[in-house]
Amino acid sequence: MAESTLQSPVPVVAKKKSSESAVLRVGKYMAVRLLTMAFTVVVGLYLTILIANMGGYVDEIRRGEIRENIQQAVMNDQSLRNLTGDQKLKLIEERVSNEEERLGLNRPFAIRSVAFLKDAITLNLGFAEFMNADNGSRSVRIIVLERLPSTLVLFGTTNIILFFVTLFWALTLSRHYGSWLDRFIVATSPMSAAPGWFYGIFLIVFFAAYLKVLPFGGMVDVPPPDNRIEYGLSLLKHMLLPTLAIAMNQLTFAIYNNRTFFLIYSSEDYVEMAKAKGLTSREVERKYILRPTLPTNITNFAFLLIGVWGGAPIFEGVFNWPGLGRTTLVAAGLFDTPVIVGTTVIFAYLLAMTVFLLDFVYALVDPRVKIGNEGSN
Amino acid sequence: MKSIRSFFSELTHYPSAFVGLVMIILLFTFSIYTVFALPYNDAISLWRGDENVWYKTPKTAQPAWVNWFLKDDLPETFSFSSADGDGVKTEEYSNETNKIFISFPFEYNSKDFPQEVSIYFTSEFVQKEPFVSVKVITPDGREIKVGSFTVGRTHTYRFSQDQKLQRRLQGNTPEKGIFMLLPSDTEQLTAVPGQYELQIEAVAFEENSTVDAELIIFGKVYGWAGTDHRRRDIGIALMWGAPIALTFGLLTALGTTVTTMIIAAFGTWYGGWVDEVIQRITEVNLVLPFLSILIMVGTFYSKSLWVMLLCVIALSIFGGAIKGFRAVFLQIKEAPYVEAARAYGASNMRIIMQYLVPRIIPLLIPQLVILIPSNVFLEASLTLVGLGDPVLPTWGKLIYDGVRNGALVQGQYYWVLEPAFILLITGLSFAMVGFSMDRIFNPRLRGV
Numbered sequence: 108m109a110e111s112t113l114q115s116p117v118p119v120v121a122k123k124k125s126s127e128s129a130v131l132r133v134g135k136y137m138a139v140r141l142l143t144m145a146f147t148v149v150v151g152l153y154l155t156i157l158i159a160n161m162g163g164y165v166d167e168i169r170r171g172e173i174r175e176n177i178q179q180a181v182m183n184d185q186s187l188r189n190l191t192g193d194q195k196l197k198l199i200e201e202r203v204s205n206e207e208e209r210l211g212l213n214r215p216f217a218i219r220s221v222a223f224l225k226d227a228i229t230l231n232l233g234f235a236e237f238m239n240a241d242n243g244s245r246s247v248r249i250i251v252l253e254r255l256p257s258t259l260v261l262f263g264t265t266n267i268i269l270f271f272v273t274l275f276w277a278l279t280l281s282r283h284y285g286s287w288l289d290r291f292i293v294a295t296s297p298m299s300a301a302p303g304w305f306y307g308i309f310l311i312v313f314f315a316a317y318l319k320v321l322p323f324g325g326m327v328d329v330p331p332p333d334n335r336i337e338y339g340l341s342l343l344k345h346m347l348l349p350t351l352a353i354a355m356n357q358l359t360f361a362i363y364n365n366r367t368f369f370l371i372y373s374s375e376d377y378v379e380m381a382k383a384k385g386l387t388s389r390e391v392e393r394k395y396i397l398r399p400t401l402p403t404n405i406t407n408f409a410f411l412l413i414g415v416w417g418g419a420p421i422f423e424g425v426f427n428w429p430g431l432g433r434t435t436l437v438a439a440g441l442f443d444t445p446v447i448v449g450t451t452v453i454f455a456y457l458l459a460m461t462v463f464l465l466d467f468v469y470a471l472v473d474p475r476v477k478i479g480n481e482g483s484n
Numbered sequence: 485m486k487s488i489r490s491f492f493s494e495l496t497h498y499p500s501a502f503v504g505l506v507m508i509i510l511l512f513t514f515s516i517y518t519v520f521a522l523p524y525n526d527a528i529s530l531w532r533g534d535e536n537v538w539y540k541t542p543k544t545a546q547p548a549w550v551n552w553f554l555k556d557d558l559p560e561t562f563s564f565s566s567a568d569g570d571g572v573k574t575e576e577y578s579n580e581t582n583k584i585f586i587s588f589p590f591e592y593n594s595k596d597f598p599q600e601v602s603i604y605f606t607s608e609f610v611q612k613e614p615f616v617s618v619k620v621i622t623p624d625g626r627e628i629k630v631g632s633f634t635v636g637r638t639h640t641y642r643f644s645q646d647q648k649l650q651r652r653l654q655g656n657t658p659e660k661g662i663f664m665l666l667p668s669d670t671e672q673l674t675a676v677p678g679q680y681e682l683q684i685e686a687v688a689f690e691e692n693s694t695v696d697a698e699l700i701i702f703g704k705v706y707g708w709a710g711t712d713h714r715r716r717d718i719g720i721a722l723m724w725g726a727p728i729a730l731t732f733g734l735l736t737a738l739g740t741t742v743t744t745m746i747i748a749a750f751g752t753w754y755g756g757w758v759d760e761v762i763q764r765i766t767e768v769n770l771v772l773p774f775l776s777i778l779i780m781v782g783t784f785y786s787k788s789l790w791v792m793l794l795c796v797i798a799l800s801i802f803g804g805a806i807k808g809f810r811a812v813f814l815q816i817k818e819a820p821y822v823e824a825a826r827a828y829g830a831s832n833m834r835i836i837m838q839y840l841v842p843r844i845i846p847l848l849i850p851q852l853v854i855l856i857p858s859n860v861f862l863e864a865s866l867t868l869v870g871l872g873d874p875v876l877p878t879w880g881k882l883i884y885d886g887v888r889n890g891a892l893v894q895g896q897y898y899w900v901l902e903p904a905f906i907l908l909i910t911g912l913s914f915a916m917v918g919f920s921m922d923r924i925f926n927p928r929l930r931g932v
Contacts, residue, residue: 151771297915300857417774439779454773
C-alpha cells in the first residue's frame, strides 16, 4: 500500500524557467538526486561500519590486511632471502606495528571510522579469512564482485518480467472488474504475506523432489555445458523455479495493487471526458489511465524490488543460487567477518543504485519533472 | 463501541476475513493450550535432549496418520522392558551362577520392516560381567541366533551394527533378515506378520547379580507429527512454534507501527527541519540492507530472538510506512478542529497525542495486521539463514533442520511441509483479515 513517492521531486525543480528543455530539466533533477543519493549511501555505509565495529571487527579486518600485505612483501623481497625465519618474523612484526601506527589504528575510533568509510566507498574491502574466489584470490572485492552477475541475472530478469506482466495484467483486470479472474486476484493477494523462499520450498518439493523434472537448485548443470546455447537453456531451466517462487510471492499482490489504482483513476472526470469524446478504450487506457498512474506504479515497483533485494540471501540459499546473497550466508556460516561486511556494503550500493535507477525512470515518466512546476501552480 | 460493532458486522461481508479471523482465534487457543499443556522448561529440556532422552523413538519417522493413506500400514514403534515387568523373566541360582531367562513375545503386524531393532541391557554386579545370548523365534518356527556377548552395567546392542549377524542372515541387514521369509523366497521383500519371540539367556556369576533388558523395535511412524534426525518429536516444535511466532509477530508489528506513527506525527506537526531530518533518515534506511545487517548482528553479537526482535524494530521504524502516515497527517493537520485546539492553547504534545494520533488508528490497524505475518515469516527466514535462536523450538528451525539434513532429497517431506503449512495458515489468516480491514477502513478502496 505504499502510495507515496520515493522522494517528492517537486521541490527540487520548483524554480525552473519554462524555456529550459525537458532534457536539461531531467538532467538537473538527476544530478540533484545523484548527490542526495551519494550522501545517503555514505551515511548508510557509515552506519554499517558502526554496527560492524561495535565489537572491533573492522579493526581486525584492517589489521589482517596490513599483516597479509607485509608478509607478502617480505616473502617476495629478494634482498631479504638470506634472513632466517625468526629474523623475518621479527621484521614483519616491526613493519606491521609501524604500518598500524602510520594508519592510525591506535587512534580513537571516531577518527579511524573515517578511514574505514573511505575503504568502504572505494570497495577496498580487505581479505577474506576463509573464503576464496574462483580464481583463488582472497580479496573480498573479487569474491563479492565475482558473485554479482549471477544475482543480477536472476533478480534483474525476474523483476523486469514481473513489472510488465503486472502492469498489463492489472490493466486488463481493471477493464473486467468483478470477473472471476479479478476476484481470484483479490482473493489470492494475501499470498504476498509469505516470502519467496517459502514458496520456493513447496516448488522444490513438487517439481524437483516429487516430479523430478526440474533441478533442486544451482545456476547451471554440473559440469557446465560448453556450448553457448546449451548453457543458456540450462540457465533458463534453473531459473524457472526461482522466478516462479518470486512470482507466487509478489505477482497477485502487485496486480491487485495496480488494478486498484487503475480503478480509482478510471473513475476520474477526465477519463469520463475522454470516453465521451469517443476515444477508443485502448487510447483511454494508455493516455488517461496508465500515464498518470505510472509514477506511482514505478514507486511501488521500487519498494517491491527493495524487498526482493533484502530477501536475496535466504532466497539464494534455498535455491542454492551462487550469487551474492548465498555468499553472505556462507560467510555467516564460516564466520568470515570481512566477507560479511563486504557483502553488506555491496548490498547497500545495490539498493542505492536500484533507487537511483528507478528515480531516473521516474523522472522520464513524471511530467512534473519534465515540464517543471508551472502546471501545478 | 458502536463503531467496533459496525466494523465486525462489516467484516462478516468478507468471507475471507471471517475465515481468517476464525483461524487466528484457533491459533491463539492452540498457543495458550501449548503453554499450559507443555510448559516452557519441559519443552526446552525435551527439545535440547540428546539420545538419552529420545532413545525410544525412531529416526526421521513419518507421522502416524500417513497410515490412513497407505494400503499396507507402516510399522509403529514398540518397546518391552523387563524392569517394568513386560515379558517373562525367571531367575535360577545354582553353583554360584545366576541363570536369568527373559522372553519377550510380541505380535508384529506390518508388512514393512522395522527401521531398527535395539536391546538396552542394564546389569548389576560387583566384579564379573554377566554373559548373555540372544535369539529370535519367528512365526514360521525358525530360530535365529542373534549373538552372545558380555554386558557391562549398561550395554546397547544394535542389531544393525552386528556384522556377524548380517553374515548369518545371508547378507541381509538384520532388520530385514529377521522379519522376512528365508531363504528360498529372496524375491519377496516384505516382512512376515505374526507372533515373534525374543529370548535372552543370561548367566551372571555372582549371587545378587542380575540382568534386565529393554527391547525396542523402531517403527517407521511416530506420533502425530513424526520425528527428526535426532529422534526428537517434531510435535514439540510445531506446538511451541505457535506461541513464539505469534509473540514475535505481534511485538515487532506493534513496536514498529506505533513508533513509526508517533514519529510521523511529530515530524508533520513540527515540520521544518524535524520533518526534513526524518525524511532523510527514511532515505538512508531504504539503502540499509535489512537482512545483511541482521546477519551481521546475529554473527557478531547475539542470536537471541529478543535481540533480533529489537533489531528488526529498529530497522523498520523508518521504513516506507512513515511516508504513508505522513501523507495522512499532513491532511489532518489542516483540519479545522486542530486549528480550534491550537486557538484555545492546547500544547503541542496534547495536539499530537489527542488530536492527530487517534484519527489515524483506522489506517494503522490494517497495517499492523498485515505486518504480523511478514514478521512471523521473518523469524522463520532468520532461522533459515542460521540465525535462529539456539534454544527455542520454532517452525523455522524445523524447516532449517529438514532442509539441512536432506529431508527434501530423501523424501522426508513431512519434516519440512508440516511447519511450512502451519506457517502458511498463520500468514494467510492474518493477511486475509488485514487486507479486508484495509478495504473497510480505507475510504479510497471502498467499493473497489
